[in-house]
Amino acid sequence: MQEAWTEICESLRAEIGEASYQSWIKPMRLIGLDGGAVRTGVPTRFMREWIQAHYQDRLSELLGSRGLKGGIDVVIHQEHGAPARPDIKPAGAGKDAEASSGPVNGNGNGTHYDDIGAPLDARYTFDRFVVGKPNEFAYAAARRVAEADVVPFNPLFLYGGVGLGKTHLMHAIAWHLRKTRPDRSVIYLSAEKFMYRFVRALREHNTVDFKEQFRSVDVLMVDDVQFISGKESTQEEFFHTFNSLVDQGRQIVISADKSPNDLEGMEERLISRLNCGLVADIHATTYELRLGILQAKGEHMGVEVPLKVMEFLAHKITSNVRELEGALNRVVAHHQLVGRDITLETSQDVLHDLLKASERRVTIEEIQKRVSTHFNIRVSDMHSARRARSVARPRQVAMYLSKQLTSRSLPEIGRKFGGRDHTTVMHAVKKVEELREQDSSFNEDVELLRRMLEG
Ligand code: ADP
Ligand code: MG
Numbered sequence: 001m002q003e004a005w006t007e008i009c010e011s012l013r014a015e016i017g018e019a020s021y022q023s024w025i026k027p028m029r030l031i032g033l034d035g036g037a038v039r040t041g042v043p044t045r046f047m048r049e050w051i052q053a054h055y056q057d058r059l060s061e062l063l064g065s066r067g068l069k070g071g072i073d074v075v076i077h078q079e080h081g082a083p084a085r086p087d088i089k090p091a092g093a094g095k096d097a098e099a100s101s102g103p104v105n106g107n108g109n110g111t112h113y114d115d116i117g118a119p120l121d122a123r124y125t126f127d128r129f130v131v132g133k134p135n136e137f138a139y140a141a142a143r144r145v146a147e148a149d150v151v152p153f154n155p156l157f158l159y160g161g162v163g164l165g166k167t168h169l170m171h172a173i174a175w176h177l178r179k180t181r182p183d184r185s186v187i188y189l190s191a192e193k194f195m196y197r198f199v200r201a202l203r204e205h206n207t208v209d210f211k212e213q214f215r216s217v218d219v220l221m222v223d224d225v226q227f228i229s230g231k232e233s234t235q236e237e238f239f240h241t242f243n244s245l246v247d248q249g250r251q252i253v254i255s256a257d258k259s260p261n262d263l264e265g266m267e268e269r270l271i272s273r274l275n276c277g278l279v280a281d282i283h284a285t286t287y288e289l290r291l292g293i294l295q296a297k298g299e300h301m302g303v304e305v306p307l308k309v310m311e312f313l314a315h316k317i318t319s320n321v322r323e324l325e326g327a328l329n330r331v332v333a334h335h336q337l338v339g340r341d342i343t344l345e346t347s348q349d350v351l352h353d354l355l356k357a358s359e360r361r362v363t364i365e366e367i368q369k370r371v372s373t374h375f376n377i378r379v380s381d382m383h384s385a386r387r388a389r390s391v392a393r394p395r396q397v398a399m400y401l402s403k404q405l406t407s408r409s410l411p412e413i414g415r416k417f418g419g420r421d422h423t424t425v426m427h428a429v430k431k432v433e434e435l436r437e438q439d440s441s442f443n444e445d446v447e448l449l450r451r452m453l454e455g
Contacts, residue, residue, distance in 0.1 A: 019326030036070025041077025124171035132289030146176035153278035155252035160282030163320030166255040184218040229265035290314035383418035396428035
Protein backbone atom coordinates (compact mmCIF):
# COMPACT_ATOMS: atom_id res chain seq x y z
CA MET A 1 0.00 0.00 0.00
CA GLN A 2 2.93 2.30 0.73
CA GLU A 3 3.83 1.90 -2.88
CA ALA A 4 0.38 2.85 -4.11
CA TRP A 5 0.42 5.82 -1.79
CA THR A 6 3.77 7.02 -3.08
CA GLU A 7 2.52 6.73 -6.64
CA ILE A 8 -0.60 8.67 -5.84
CA CYS A 9 1.38 11.41 -4.18
CA GLU A 10 3.57 11.66 -7.23
CA SER A 11 0.71 11.90 -9.64
CA LEU A 12 -0.95 14.52 -7.47
CA ARG A 13 2.31 16.41 -7.40
CA ALA A 14 2.18 16.69 -11.16
CA GLU A 15 -1.43 17.83 -11.02
CA ILE A 16 -1.30 20.44 -8.32
CA GLY A 17 2.20 21.79 -8.69
CA GLU A 18 5.23 21.73 -6.52
CA ALA A 19 4.23 24.43 -4.05
CA SER A 20 0.91 22.88 -3.06
CA TYR A 21 2.44 19.47 -3.02
CA GLN A 22 5.14 20.55 -0.58
CA SER A 23 2.64 22.32 1.64
CA TRP A 24 -0.11 19.77 1.81
CA ILE A 25 0.55 16.38 0.38
CA LYS A 26 4.12 15.76 1.39
CA PRO A 27 3.46 16.15 5.12
CA MET A 28 0.71 13.52 5.02
CA ARG A 29 1.70 10.25 6.68
CA LEU A 30 0.23 6.94 5.70
CA ILE A 31 -1.05 5.17 8.79
CA GLY A 32 -2.86 2.15 7.45
CA LEU A 33 -6.21 0.75 6.48
CA ASP A 34 -9.17 1.34 8.67
CA GLY A 35 -12.41 -0.40 7.77
CA GLY A 36 -11.62 -0.10 4.07
CA ALA A 37 -10.59 3.54 4.24
CA VAL A 38 -7.00 4.54 3.86
CA ARG A 39 -6.02 6.38 7.01
CA THR A 40 -3.50 9.19 6.87
CA GLY A 41 -2.24 11.64 9.44
CA VAL A 42 -1.32 15.29 9.35
CA PRO A 43 0.14 17.40 12.15
CA THR A 44 -2.52 20.08 12.48
CA ARG A 45 -6.22 20.53 12.32
CA PHE A 46 -5.85 23.36 9.88
CA MET A 47 -4.03 21.09 7.47
CA ARG A 48 -6.62 18.43 7.85
CA GLU A 49 -9.39 20.83 6.91
CA TRP A 50 -7.48 22.21 4.01
CA ILE A 51 -6.76 18.80 2.62
CA GLN A 52 -10.35 17.75 3.04
CA ALA A 53 -11.57 20.82 1.24
CA HIS A 54 -9.11 20.73 -1.60
CA TYR A 55 -7.66 17.31 -2.17
CA GLN A 56 -9.82 14.70 -0.56
CA ASP A 57 -11.98 13.99 -3.59
CA ARG A 58 -9.06 13.66 -5.88
CA LEU A 59 -7.17 11.48 -3.42
CA SER A 60 -10.17 9.17 -3.10
CA GLU A 61 -10.42 8.99 -6.84
CA LEU A 62 -6.76 8.12 -7.23
CA LEU A 63 -6.96 5.51 -4.49
CA GLY A 64 -10.10 4.13 -6.09
CA SER A 65 -8.35 3.70 -9.39
CA ARG A 66 -5.81 1.55 -7.58
CA GLY A 67 -8.43 -0.65 -6.07
CA LEU A 68 -8.69 1.15 -2.72
CA LYS A 69 -12.32 2.08 -2.94
CA GLY A 70 -13.03 2.89 0.68
CA GLY A 71 -12.11 6.54 0.49
CA ILE A 72 -9.54 8.35 2.53
CA ASP A 73 -9.55 9.39 6.09
CA VAL A 74 -7.39 12.23 7.41
CA VAL A 75 -6.67 12.43 11.10
CA ILE A 76 -4.62 14.76 13.22
CA HIS A 77 -1.57 13.00 14.25
CA GLN A 78 1.72 14.08 15.65
CA GLU A 79 4.57 14.04 13.22
CA HIS A 80 6.74 10.96 12.80
CA GLY A 81 4.87 8.15 14.29
CA ALA A 82 3.96 9.50 17.73
CA PRO A 83 0.30 8.71 18.35
CA ALA A 84 -2.15 11.57 18.40
CA ARG A 85 -3.04 12.57 21.91
CA PRO A 86 -6.77 12.90 22.20
CA ASP A 87 -6.38 14.85 25.43
CA ILE A 88 -4.87 17.89 23.74
CA LYS A 89 -7.29 19.16 21.21
CA PRO A 90 -7.58 22.62 19.83
CA ALA A 91 -10.46 24.58 21.32
CA GLY A 92 -13.80 23.81 19.74
CA ALA A 93 -12.61 20.55 18.27
CA GLY A 94 -14.91 18.43 20.38
CA LYS A 95 -16.45 16.50 17.55
CA ASP A 96 -13.22 16.30 15.68
CA ALA A 97 -12.14 12.84 16.53
CA GLU A 98 -15.51 11.49 15.56
CA ALA A 99 -15.73 13.39 12.32
CA SER A 100 -12.32 12.24 11.31
CA SER A 101 -12.87 8.56 11.76
CA GLY A 102 -14.39 6.95 8.75
CA PRO A 103 -14.29 8.28 5.22
CA VAL A 104 -15.61 11.80 5.01
CA ASN A 105 -16.80 11.67 1.47
CA GLY A 106 -18.64 8.99 -0.40
CA ASN A 107 -16.84 9.71 -3.59
CA GLY A 108 -14.49 6.80 -3.28
CA ASN A 109 -17.14 4.29 -4.20
CA GLY A 110 -18.39 6.29 -7.13
CA THR A 111 -21.98 6.65 -5.99
CA HIS A 112 -21.76 10.25 -5.04
CA TYR A 113 -21.65 11.72 -8.49
CA ASP A 114 -23.31 11.24 -11.75
CA ASP A 115 -22.13 7.91 -12.98
CA ILE A 116 -20.50 8.98 -16.20
CA GLY A 117 -19.33 12.49 -15.47
CA ALA A 118 -16.71 13.76 -13.09
CA PRO A 119 -17.34 16.07 -10.14
CA LEU A 120 -17.15 19.80 -10.68
CA ASP A 121 -14.92 22.02 -8.61
CA ALA A 122 -17.04 24.60 -6.80
CA ARG A 123 -14.38 27.25 -7.23
CA TYR A 124 -14.27 27.00 -11.01
CA THR A 125 -17.00 29.44 -11.97
CA PHE A 126 -17.04 32.30 -14.45
CA ASP A 127 -17.12 34.94 -11.77
CA ARG A 128 -13.93 33.60 -10.29
CA PHE A 129 -12.13 33.53 -13.57
CA VAL A 130 -9.94 36.58 -13.99
CA VAL A 131 -9.93 37.78 -17.56
CA GLY A 132 -6.91 39.32 -19.23
CA LYS A 133 -5.37 39.56 -22.67
CA PRO A 134 -4.03 36.00 -22.71
CA ASN A 135 -7.39 34.35 -22.03
CA GLU A 136 -10.06 36.82 -23.11
CA PHE A 137 -10.87 35.02 -26.32
CA ALA A 138 -11.21 31.62 -24.71
CA TYR A 139 -13.27 33.16 -21.93
CA ALA A 140 -15.63 34.89 -24.35
CA ALA A 141 -16.07 31.69 -26.34
CA ALA A 142 -16.80 29.68 -23.21
CA ARG A 143 -19.34 32.23 -22.05
CA ARG A 144 -21.00 32.17 -25.42
CA VAL A 145 -21.40 28.42 -25.26
CA ALA A 146 -22.79 28.61 -21.73
CA GLU A 147 -25.32 31.29 -22.56
CA ALA A 148 -26.41 30.39 -26.08
CA ASP A 149 -29.74 28.82 -26.88
CA VAL A 150 -28.57 27.49 -30.17
CA VAL A 151 -25.19 25.83 -30.48
CA PRO A 152 -22.90 28.67 -31.63
CA PHE A 153 -19.97 26.58 -32.79
CA ASN A 154 -19.24 22.92 -32.60
CA PRO A 155 -17.03 21.88 -31.07
CA LEU A 156 -15.51 24.59 -28.93
CA PHE A 157 -11.89 23.55 -28.78
CA LEU A 158 -9.88 25.16 -25.97
CA TYR A 159 -6.17 24.69 -25.85
CA GLY A 160 -3.18 25.97 -23.92
CA GLY A 161 -0.36 24.91 -21.62
CA VAL A 162 -0.92 23.33 -18.23
CA GLY A 163 -2.41 25.34 -15.42
CA LEU A 164 -3.76 28.15 -17.59
CA GLY A 165 -7.45 27.68 -16.92
CA LYS A 166 -8.87 25.20 -19.44
CA THR A 167 -10.49 22.99 -16.85
CA HIS A 168 -11.68 26.04 -14.96
CA LEU A 169 -13.52 27.33 -18.03
CA MET A 170 -15.12 23.97 -18.75
CA HIS A 171 -16.40 23.63 -15.22
CA ALA A 172 -17.65 27.21 -15.42
CA ILE A 173 -19.73 26.31 -18.48
CA ALA A 174 -21.17 23.35 -16.62
CA TRP A 175 -21.98 25.37 -13.50
CA HIS A 176 -23.62 28.05 -15.52
CA LEU A 177 -25.79 25.57 -17.40
CA ARG A 178 -26.72 23.75 -14.25
CA LYS A 179 -28.02 26.97 -12.83
CA THR A 180 -29.73 28.42 -15.86
CA ARG A 181 -30.77 25.28 -17.72
CA PRO A 182 -31.27 22.51 -15.18
CA ASP A 183 -33.26 20.59 -17.80
CA ARG A 184 -30.21 20.00 -19.93
CA SER A 185 -27.87 17.14 -19.25
CA VAL A 186 -24.29 18.27 -19.10
CA ILE A 187 -21.46 15.84 -18.82
CA TYR A 188 -17.93 16.84 -18.02
CA LEU A 189 -15.15 14.28 -17.87
CA SER A 190 -11.51 13.83 -18.71
CA ALA A 191 -10.50 11.97 -21.85
CA GLU A 192 -8.77 9.54 -19.54
CA LYS A 193 -12.01 8.78 -17.82
CA PHE A 194 -13.80 8.48 -21.12
CA MET A 195 -11.32 5.85 -22.14
CA TYR A 196 -11.50 4.09 -18.82
CA ARG A 197 -15.29 3.86 -19.08
CA PHE A 198 -15.10 2.68 -22.62
CA VAL A 199 -12.61 -0.03 -21.83
CA ARG A 200 -14.70 -1.15 -18.90
CA ALA A 201 -17.80 -1.28 -21.06
CA LEU A 202 -15.92 -3.43 -23.55
CA ARG A 203 -14.81 -5.75 -20.82
CA GLU A 204 -18.26 -6.01 -19.34
CA HIS A 205 -19.88 -6.38 -22.75
CA ASN A 206 -22.22 -3.47 -22.34
CA THR A 207 -20.99 -1.03 -24.91
CA VAL A 208 -24.59 -0.45 -25.90
CA ASP A 209 -25.30 1.20 -22.57
CA PHE A 210 -22.10 3.12 -22.83
CA LYS A 211 -23.05 4.51 -26.21
CA GLU A 212 -26.54 5.29 -25.01
CA GLN A 213 -25.29 7.25 -22.05
CA PHE A 214 -22.98 9.44 -24.02
CA ARG A 215 -25.17 9.87 -27.01
CA SER A 216 -28.08 11.25 -25.08
CA VAL A 217 -26.39 14.21 -23.42
CA ASP A 218 -27.01 17.83 -24.38
CA VAL A 219 -23.56 19.10 -23.67
CA LEU A 220 -20.50 16.89 -23.60
CA MET A 221 -17.21 18.25 -22.36
CA VAL A 222 -14.06 16.20 -22.65
CA ASP A 223 -10.96 17.53 -20.97
CA ASP A 224 -7.37 16.84 -22.02
CA VAL A 225 -8.04 14.93 -25.22
CA GLN A 226 -4.33 14.69 -25.89
CA PHE A 227 -4.60 11.75 -23.54
CA ILE A 228 -6.17 9.57 -26.21
CA SER A 229 -3.36 10.22 -28.68
CA GLY A 230 -2.26 6.93 -30.05
CA LYS A 231 -5.20 5.08 -28.47
CA GLU A 232 -6.94 4.00 -31.60
CA SER A 233 -10.04 2.24 -30.46
CA THR A 234 -10.83 4.96 -27.94
CA GLN A 235 -10.44 7.54 -30.67
CA GLU A 236 -12.71 5.53 -32.87
CA GLU A 237 -15.40 5.43 -30.21
CA PHE A 238 -14.91 9.06 -29.42
CA PHE A 239 -15.22 9.95 -33.06
CA HIS A 240 -18.56 8.16 -33.33
CA THR A 241 -19.87 9.69 -30.13
CA PHE A 242 -18.74 13.04 -31.38
CA ASN A 243 -20.45 12.70 -34.74
CA SER A 244 -23.64 11.45 -33.32
CA LEU A 245 -23.87 14.36 -30.91
CA VAL A 246 -22.98 16.94 -33.51
CA ASP A 247 -25.58 15.51 -35.85
CA GLN A 248 -28.20 15.93 -33.19
CA GLY A 249 -27.20 19.53 -32.62
CA ARG A 250 -25.71 18.93 -29.20
CA GLN A 251 -22.83 21.01 -27.91
CA ILE A 252 -19.35 19.61 -27.53
CA VAL A 253 -16.47 21.27 -25.72
CA ILE A 254 -12.98 19.84 -25.90
CA SER A 255 -9.73 20.84 -24.30
CA ALA A 256 -6.16 19.85 -25.08
CA ASP A 257 -2.66 21.05 -24.47
CA LYS A 258 -2.10 21.69 -28.18
CA SER A 259 -4.07 22.85 -31.19
CA PRO A 260 -5.87 20.12 -33.16
CA ASN A 261 -3.25 20.19 -35.89
CA ASP A 262 -0.40 19.81 -33.45
CA LEU A 263 -1.86 16.84 -31.63
CA GLU A 264 0.20 13.84 -32.44
CA GLY A 265 -1.12 10.33 -32.84
CA MET A 266 -4.61 11.50 -33.73
CA GLU A 267 -6.54 10.26 -36.67
CA GLU A 268 -6.88 12.66 -39.55
CA ARG A 269 -10.66 12.56 -39.63
CA LEU A 270 -10.85 13.28 -35.91
CA ILE A 271 -8.51 16.23 -36.28
CA SER A 272 -10.57 17.66 -39.06
CA ARG A 273 -13.70 17.25 -36.95
CA LEU A 274 -12.02 19.03 -34.05
CA ASN A 275 -11.10 21.89 -36.34
CA CYS A 276 -14.65 22.37 -37.51
CA GLY A 277 -15.91 24.59 -34.76
CA LEU A 278 -14.12 27.35 -32.92
CA VAL A 279 -10.54 26.84 -31.83
CA ALA A 280 -9.56 29.17 -28.99
CA ASP A 281 -6.18 29.24 -27.35
CA ILE A 282 -5.13 30.45 -23.93
CA HIS A 283 -1.74 32.11 -23.95
CA ALA A 284 0.85 32.17 -21.22
CA THR A 285 0.00 34.60 -18.44
CA THR A 286 1.23 38.17 -18.34
CA TYR A 287 2.42 39.99 -15.26
CA GLU A 288 -0.83 41.98 -15.12
CA LEU A 289 -2.99 38.89 -15.28
CA ARG A 290 -0.97 37.18 -12.57
CA LEU A 291 -1.33 40.19 -10.34
CA GLY A 292 -5.07 40.32 -11.01
CA ILE A 293 -5.46 36.65 -10.15
CA LEU A 294 -3.55 37.10 -6.91
CA GLN A 295 -5.72 40.03 -5.91
CA ALA A 296 -8.91 38.12 -6.63
CA LYS A 297 -7.65 35.05 -4.78
CA GLY A 298 -6.56 37.11 -1.79
CA GLU A 299 -10.00 38.66 -1.56
CA HIS A 300 -11.67 35.29 -1.73
CA MET A 301 -9.53 33.95 1.04
CA GLY A 302 -10.39 37.02 3.09
CA VAL A 303 -6.75 37.68 3.75
CA GLU A 304 -5.02 40.99 3.42
CA VAL A 305 -1.95 40.30 1.33
CA PRO A 306 0.32 43.33 0.94
CA LEU A 307 0.62 44.59 -2.61
CA LYS A 308 4.40 44.27 -2.44
CA VAL A 309 4.08 40.57 -1.76
CA MET A 310 1.64 40.07 -4.62
CA GLU A 311 3.91 41.95 -6.98
CA PHE A 312 6.79 39.84 -5.87
CA LEU A 313 4.86 36.61 -6.49
CA ALA A 314 3.60 37.84 -9.86
CA HIS A 315 7.20 38.51 -10.85
CA LYS A 316 8.66 35.32 -9.61
CA ILE A 317 6.08 32.63 -10.25
CA THR A 318 5.59 32.86 -13.95
CA SER A 319 5.14 29.25 -15.00
CA ASN A 320 1.36 28.99 -14.69
CA VAL A 321 -1.64 29.91 -12.61
CA ARG A 322 -1.67 26.69 -10.66
CA GLU A 323 1.85 27.30 -9.36
CA LEU A 324 0.92 30.88 -8.61
CA GLU A 325 -2.11 29.85 -6.58
CA GLY A 326 -0.04 27.24 -4.82
CA ALA A 327 2.51 29.86 -3.81
CA LEU A 328 -0.15 32.21 -2.51
CA ASN A 329 -1.85 29.42 -0.59
CA ARG A 330 1.40 28.53 0.99
CA VAL A 331 2.15 32.08 2.06
CA VAL A 332 -1.33 32.45 3.52
CA ALA A 333 -1.26 29.08 5.23
CA HIS A 334 2.05 29.90 6.82
CA HIS A 335 0.63 33.15 8.11
CA GLN A 336 -2.42 31.38 9.54
CA LEU A 337 -0.42 28.60 11.10
CA VAL A 338 2.45 30.58 12.53
CA GLY A 339 0.62 33.84 13.09
CA ARG A 340 3.34 36.02 11.61
CA ASP A 341 2.44 38.93 9.36
CA ILE A 342 2.69 38.40 5.65
CA THR A 343 5.72 40.35 4.47
CA LEU A 344 8.12 40.15 1.59
CA GLU A 345 10.61 38.49 3.88
CA THR A 346 8.35 35.82 5.32
CA SER A 347 7.11 35.07 1.79
CA GLN A 348 10.60 34.68 0.46
CA ASP A 349 11.32 32.40 3.36
CA VAL A 350 8.27 30.24 2.92
CA LEU A 351 8.79 29.89 -0.80
CA HIS A 352 12.50 29.61 -0.80
CA ASP A 353 12.73 26.13 -2.35
CA LEU A 354 10.22 27.05 -5.02
CA LEU A 355 11.97 30.28 -5.90
CA LYS A 356 15.29 28.59 -6.16
CA ALA A 357 13.88 26.10 -8.63
CA SER A 358 12.20 28.69 -10.80
CA GLU A 359 15.06 31.13 -10.77
CA ARG A 360 16.35 31.63 -14.21
CA ARG A 361 20.09 31.88 -14.48
CA VAL A 362 20.87 35.25 -15.94
CA THR A 363 24.42 35.62 -17.20
CA ILE A 364 26.57 38.72 -17.12
CA GLU A 365 26.79 38.55 -20.92
CA GLU A 366 23.00 38.72 -21.20
CA ILE A 367 22.92 41.67 -18.85
CA GLN A 368 25.56 43.50 -20.84
CA LYS A 369 23.69 42.89 -24.06
CA ARG A 370 20.33 43.99 -22.72
CA VAL A 371 21.67 47.08 -21.07
CA SER A 372 23.65 48.10 -24.17
CA THR A 373 20.59 47.77 -26.37
CA HIS A 374 18.52 49.69 -23.91
CA PHE A 375 20.92 52.62 -23.74
CA ASN A 376 21.82 52.36 -27.37
CA ILE A 377 25.54 51.78 -26.98
CA ARG A 378 27.82 49.07 -28.33
CA VAL A 379 28.31 45.92 -26.28
CA SER A 380 32.04 46.39 -26.67
CA ASP A 381 31.73 49.56 -24.61
CA MET A 382 31.00 47.38 -21.62
CA HIS A 383 34.63 46.29 -21.76
CA SER A 384 36.20 49.43 -23.15
CA ALA A 385 38.15 52.04 -21.22
CA ARG A 386 35.97 54.91 -22.45
CA ARG A 387 34.82 57.08 -19.60
CA ALA A 388 32.30 59.35 -21.28
CA ARG A 389 29.14 59.52 -19.18
CA SER A 390 27.04 58.14 -22.07
CA VAL A 391 28.85 54.80 -21.82
CA ALA A 392 30.07 54.88 -18.24
CA ARG A 393 26.57 55.13 -16.78
CA PRO A 394 25.12 52.16 -18.66
CA ARG A 395 28.22 50.19 -17.74
CA GLN A 396 27.57 50.96 -14.09
CA VAL A 397 23.97 49.87 -14.46
CA ALA A 398 25.12 46.60 -15.97
CA MET A 399 27.57 46.04 -13.12
CA TYR A 400 24.85 46.80 -10.61
CA LEU A 401 22.46 44.34 -12.25
CA SER A 402 25.18 41.72 -12.42
CA LYS A 403 25.61 42.06 -8.69
CA GLN A 404 21.86 41.87 -8.10
CA LEU A 405 20.92 39.11 -10.47
CA THR A 406 23.85 36.75 -10.49
CA SER A 407 25.82 35.12 -7.74
CA ARG A 408 29.14 36.38 -9.11
CA SER A 409 31.57 38.05 -6.74
CA LEU A 410 32.75 41.63 -7.21
CA PRO A 411 36.18 40.64 -8.60
CA GLU A 412 34.52 38.22 -11.03
CA ILE A 413 32.18 40.94 -12.23
CA GLY A 414 35.10 43.35 -12.59
CA ARG A 415 36.92 40.87 -14.78
CA LYS A 416 33.93 40.56 -17.11
CA PHE A 417 33.90 44.32 -17.58
CA GLY A 418 37.27 44.65 -19.25
CA GLY A 419 39.31 43.58 -16.24
CA ARG A 420 38.20 46.32 -13.88
CA ASP A 421 38.99 46.30 -10.21
CA HIS A 422 36.43 45.09 -7.69
CA THR A 423 36.37 48.54 -6.07
CA THR A 424 35.13 49.94 -9.39
CA VAL A 425 32.23 47.51 -9.28
CA MET A 426 31.52 48.39 -5.69
CA HIS A 427 31.49 52.06 -6.59
CA ALA A 428 29.12 51.39 -9.50
CA VAL A 429 26.69 49.52 -7.25
CA LYS A 430 26.66 52.37 -4.75
CA LYS A 431 26.28 54.99 -7.43
CA VAL A 432 23.32 53.23 -9.05
CA GLU A 433 21.64 52.77 -5.70
CA GLU A 434 21.99 56.49 -5.03
CA LEU A 435 20.68 57.45 -8.42
CA ARG A 436 17.71 55.14 -8.09
CA GLU A 437 16.67 57.06 -5.03
CA GLN A 438 17.20 60.49 -6.51
CA ASP A 439 16.00 60.10 -10.06
CA SER A 440 12.68 58.41 -10.60
CA SER A 441 12.95 58.00 -14.36
CA PHE A 442 16.37 56.43 -13.97
CA ASN A 443 14.89 54.19 -11.32
CA GLU A 444 12.17 53.07 -13.71
CA ASP A 445 14.74 52.31 -16.37
CA VAL A 446 16.69 50.08 -14.06
CA GLU A 447 13.56 48.40 -12.78
CA LEU A 448 12.39 47.71 -16.31
CA LEU A 449 15.73 46.19 -17.21
CA ARG A 450 15.67 44.03 -14.14
CA ARG A 451 12.21 42.75 -14.98
CA MET A 452 13.11 41.98 -18.54
CA LEU A 453 16.20 40.10 -17.47
CA GLU A 454 14.37 38.11 -14.89
CA GLY A 455 11.26 37.54 -16.96
P1 ADP B 1 -5.59 23.67 -17.01
O1 ADP B 1 -6.83 22.84 -17.05
O2 ADP B 1 -5.46 24.59 -18.18
O3 ADP B 1 -4.36 22.88 -16.76
P2 ADP B 1 -6.84 24.73 -14.65
O4 ADP B 1 -8.14 25.15 -15.21
O5 ADP B 1 -6.83 23.49 -13.84
O6 ADP B 1 -5.72 24.67 -15.78
O7 ADP B 1 -6.26 25.96 -13.79
C1 ADP B 1 -5.28 25.79 -12.80
C2 ADP B 1 -5.63 26.62 -11.60
O8 ADP B 1 -5.50 27.98 -11.92
C3 ADP B 1 -7.06 26.43 -11.16
O9 ADP B 1 -7.11 26.44 -9.76
C4 ADP B 1 -7.78 27.63 -11.74
O10 ADP B 1 -8.87 28.02 -10.94
C5 ADP B 1 -6.71 28.67 -11.72
N1 ADP B 1 -6.86 29.63 -12.82
C6 ADP B 1 -6.39 29.52 -14.08
N2 ADP B 1 -6.67 30.59 -14.81
C7 ADP B 1 -7.35 31.42 -13.99
C8 ADP B 1 -7.92 32.72 -14.16
N3 ADP B 1 -7.85 33.39 -15.31
N4 ADP B 1 -8.54 33.27 -13.09
C9 ADP B 1 -8.60 32.63 -11.92
N5 ADP B 1 -8.09 31.42 -11.69
C10 ADP B 1 -7.47 30.81 -12.71
MG1 MG C 1 -6.97 20.80 -16.86
